Amino acid sequence: MPNALEYKAVNKYFRSKGKLIQALHNINFSVAEGEVFGFVGPNGAGKSTTIKIMLDIIDDYTGDVQLYGVSARNADARKGIAYVPESPALYEQFTPLEILQMGLDMYGIRRTDKDAWCTQWLERFSIGHVAKQRIRSLSKGTAQRVALAHALVVNPKLLVLDEPLSGLDPVGRKDVIEILAEYKKQGGAIFFTSHVLHDVERIADRFGFIHKGELLTTRSPRELAAERADCYLVRYNAEQPIHSSNIQIRDSEFEIEVTQSELPNFIQQISANNGHLLTVKPAVSLETVFFKILNEQNNSNQISN
Numbered sequence: 484m485p486n487a488l489e490y491k492a493v494n495k496y497f498r499s500k501g502k503l504i505q506a507l508h509n510i511n512f513s514v515a516e517g518e519v520f521g522f523v524g525p526n527g528a529g530k531s532t533t534i535k536i537m538l539d540i541i542d543d544y545t546g547d548v549q550l551y552g553v554s555a556r557n558a559d560a561r562k563g564i565a566y567v568p569e570s571p572a573l574y575e576q577f578t579p580l581e582i583l584q585m586g587l588d589m590y591g592i593r594r595t596d597k598d599a600w601c602t603q604w605l606e607r608f609s610i611g612h613v614a615k616q617r618i619r620s621l622s623k624g625t626a627q628r629v630a631l632a633h634a635l636v637v638n639p640k641l642l643v644l645d646e647p648l649s650g651l652d653p654v655g656r657k658d659v660i661e662i663l664a665e666y667k668k669q670g671g672a673i674f675f676t677s678h679v680l681h682d683v684e685r686i687a688d689r690f691g692f693i694h695k696g697e698l699l700t701t702r703s704p705r706e707l708a709a710e711r712a713d714c715y716l717v718r719y720n721a722e723q724p725i726h727s728s729n730i731q732i733r734d735s736e737f738e739i740e741v742t743q744s745e746l747p748n749f750i751q752q753i754s755a756n757n758g759h760l761l762t763v764k765p766a767v768s769l770e771t772v773f774f775k776i777l778n779e780q781n782n783s784n785q786i787s788n
């Protein structure tokens with residue numbers, strides 16, 4: 484069975500102000516069918532360039548990129564692939580319902596229950612109540628949900644997401660993570676870019692770390708968690724959150740990331756507030772893990788030089 488996505492020896496140069504910039508250095512990785520792969524790196528690392536290549540928005544690169552065994556240079560490769568950019572540009576004069584209907588038309592999907600199907604997807608994203616309002620009247624976070632619903636309404640086999648959670652508040656992020664988890668459960672593959680690991684760690688099977696155009700390593704969430712034991716994700720029940728920065732998971736259930744030194748005091752606060760501790764697990768912080776990987780890389784370069 485071919486991989487959902489395969490990069491082989493991909494190099495990409497840009498010319499800017501007379502200078503040649505190598506945006507991607509010999510990128511090799513694959514994403515299996517049904518796998519969720521997070522592509523993580525700082526600004527300018529090469530994440531968007533990688534996405535633009537698989538979507539054939541950039542075609543002047545060397546190497547080979549395939550989607551389900553078909554070269555990304557071939558338009559057929561994008562059948563069944565849905566993409567949501569970081570700042571989706573939706574037609575402002577249309578409504579969310581019309582945008583989703585257009586999505587189905589664009590993908591040549593005919594459904595007798597078109598309206599009900601699209602409405603159901605809008606409701607799934609908790610935006611059914613704005614189905615018939617124009618995009619221009621919606622907040623950025625609501626428009627982001629419309630763009631995600633527009634991608635999922637076509638039942639894609641691979642979902643490509645550039646910073647999927649960037650415009651969303653904590654409740655929006657929780658909703659979207661749940662929807663993506665369900666999509667994954669049904670066998671969908673996801674390639675997403677992110678600056679933040681915390682929110683998406685629970686659905687990713689693997690992370691690739693890219694820095695200055697080089698894919699440094701790929702790691703599973705379990706491997707990352709094992710590397711980072713000084714920060715914890717605490718989930719608890721209480722009538723009220725203990726701090727305003729706590730994320731509400733559902734009624735009376737909250738989550739917060741605390742450092743090792745804060746943990747004992749935080750657990751005491753939970754019982755002092757008549758709450759109950761549910762789980763404590765190692766949290767993944769992008770910064771820590773990323774710099775650790777960079778250090779390892781620098782040390783091994785020094786040894787080999």
Ligand SMILES: Nc1ncnc2c1ncn2[C@@H]1O[C@H](COP(=O)(O)OP(=O)(O)OP(=O)(O)O)[C@@H](O)[C@H]1O
Nearest residue numbers: 497498499504506525526527528529530531532533
């Ligand atoms: N059209 C372009 N012309 C010249 N240089 C470019 C162009 N697009 C990207 N680059 C350069 O290529 C490198 C990779 O950029 P890219 O946008 O892929 O990074 P990124 O990881 O997506 O960053 P961000 O998180 O800020 O979106 C950067 O050095 C960037 O300046």
